[in-house]
Amino acid sequence: MSIKYALLAILAERDLHGYELKSSFDHKVGEFWSLNYGQIYSTLDRLEKEALVTHDREMQEKRPDRKIFSITPQGREELAEWLATPVGKIRALRDEFFIKLVFMDKDDPGPLLALLDKQKALYLKQMSKLTQRKMALKKAAQGPDSLTGELLMDAGLFHAEADIRWLTLCEAKLKAAVDRKKTSKR
Amino acid sequence: MIELNKVGRMYRQGNREVHALKDISLMIGKGEFLSIMGPSGSGKSTLLNLMGGLDQATAGEVFMDGRPLHAISDNELTLIRRRRIGYIFQFFNLLPLLTAEENVGLPLLLDGLPFSEVRPKAAALLRQVGLHDRSEHRPEQLSGGEMQRVAIARALITGPAVILADEPTGNLDSHTSEEIFLLLRSLNEEGQTIVMVTHDPKAAAYGTRIITLKDGTLAEDMVIGETAS
Numbered sequence: 001m002s003i004k005y006a007l008l009a010i011l012a013e014r015d016l017h018g019y020e021l022k023s024s025f026d027h028k029v030g031e032f033w034s035l036n037y038g039q040i041y042s043t044l045d046r047l048e049k050e051a052l053v054t055h056d057r058e059m060q061e062k063r064p065d066r067k068i069f070s071i072t073p074q075g076r077e078e079l080a081e082w083l084a085t086p087v088g089k090i091r092a093l094r095d096e097f098f099i100k101l102v103f104m105d106k107d108d109p110g111p112l113l114a115l116l117d118k119q120k121a122l123y124l125k126q127m128s129k130l131t132q133r134k135m136a137l138k139k140a141a142q143g144p145d146s147l148t149g150e151l152l153m154d155a156g157l158f159h160a161e162a163d164i165r166w167l168t169l170c171e172a173k174l175k176a177a178v179d180r181k182k183t184s185k186r
Numbered sequence: 187m188i189e190l191n192k193v194g195r196m197y198r199q200g201n202r203e204v205h206a207l208k209d210i211s212l213m214i215g216k217g218e219f220l221s222i223m224g225p226s227g228s229g230k231s232t233l234l235n236l237m238g239g240l241d242q243a244t245a246g247e248v249f250m251d252g253r254p255l256h257a258i259s260d261n262e263l264t265l266i267r268r269r270r271i272g273y274i275f276q277f278f279n280l281l282p283l284l285t286a287e288e289n290v291g292l293p294l295l296l297d298g299l300p301f302s303e304v305r306p307k308a309a310a311l312l313r314q315v316g317l318h319d320r321s322e323h324r325p326e327q328l329s330g331g332e333m334q335r336v337a338i339a340r341a342l343i344t345g346p347a348v349i350l351a352d353e354p355t356g357n358l359d360s361h362t363s364e365e366i367f368l369l370l371r372s373l374n375e376e377g378q379t380i381v382m383v384t385h386d387p388k389a390a391a392y393g394t395r396i397i398t399l400k401d402g403t404l405a406e407d408m409v410i411g412e413t414a415s
Contacts, residue, residue, distance in 0.1 A: 117405070117406070121398075121406055121408065123387070124223075124387055124390065124391070124396060124398075124408070125408060125410065127387055127388065127390075127391040128390075128391045128393070128396065128410040129410075130391070131388075131391040131392055132410075135368070135371065138368075157388050157391070158388070160387070161386070161387045161388050164387045165387075168225060172225075
């Protein structure tokens with residue numbers, strides 16, 4: 001859904017060829033979101049049908065014409081509205097780890113507790129790497145682009161922190177459940 | 187720099203023995219920034235207090251610069267605590283009636299140095315932590331982040347071998363916390379050894395090494411970045 005708006009936002013800055021659109025997209029959000037040319041062109045097709053984007057043909061010697069895309073006034077209007085609208089849904093619970101949690105044996109929690117530990121250590125290591133990159137970014141550059149990059153890394157850190165806290169809670173609740181079972185058997 | 191050899195800390199509660207720490211062996215090298223993680227009650231602060239000579243192990247040995255903290259006189263221990271270790275606490279522990287500069291200089295003043303000698307050092311450290319324009323302010327006139335910067339400058343004034351920090355940003359918002367960690371990290375990059383206790387993974391991630399305690403034992407030990415030399 002938001003590929004559409006990302007492309008509109010890039011075209012709102014200036015008119016671009018399809019391949020320029022892709023490289024601009026990669027530059028701005030490529031770090032956490034990858035697109036292929038097929039997705040770009042099919043999205044542009046749809047945007048043209050909705051009259052949010054138009055194109056001109058650019059003649060080239062010895063090569064087929066190139067399309068150069070631009071955003072329409074209607075496209076700008078829709079983009080502005082999208083940008084100003086908060087996102088209504090929280091992140092989906094379709095993480096691979098959640099699936100494992102569903103299928104792991106809670107009556108014999110040893111393997112699950114070990115998995116929780118390993119998962120936490122992994123997230124912590126990722127957070128360290130992200131923090132190092134954030135510090136490098138802060139040192140290397142100033143400006144709106146580096147601020148955006150820093151804020152996105154912060155988002156990654158906060159999400160990972162939430163995951164670690166949740167894993168810690170899982171551990172505490174699992175252990176409490178095991179203890180309760182032991183006591184009731186006595 | 188700091189070495190723990192099979193260290194334990196046991197408390198008695200009535201007839202019961204409570205083991206806050208069990209069989210911890212750990213070497214902390216010069217230039218490390220070690221984060222100690224773990225849930226509340228896992229023994230994090232107890233471990234930090236043992237390293238800083240604020241508490242005594244009931245088993246094992248603790249060495250600081252090769253000197254056995256478990257087997258030296260109280261006077262020697264006091265000197266090590268005052269001159270070789272800088273402490274940073276969650277609630278800053280500044281003296282309310284003293285200015286920022288006086289708070290920073292306090293460890294040297296307690297050691298008997300004249301204020302005329304201490305003052306330029308305190309001023310230079312306040313500059314280093316970005317507070318040169320706050321030297322005459324009292325703690326109540328400072329924000330939380332500024333108070334912690336003063337506390338960091340105070341911890342640095344003796345040129346300590348190690349800085350021990352216990353939840354240094356537990357009382358600060360995320361942005362202010364980040365600035366404190368960046369400051370600690372830059373000190374570490376200049377070679378300062380730091381040991382920090384935290385329950386916040388975002389904070390721990392600034393360390394070059396992270397250990398995790400669980401029920402008083404060492405559950406995880408991972409080295410992340412290279413150590414400043």
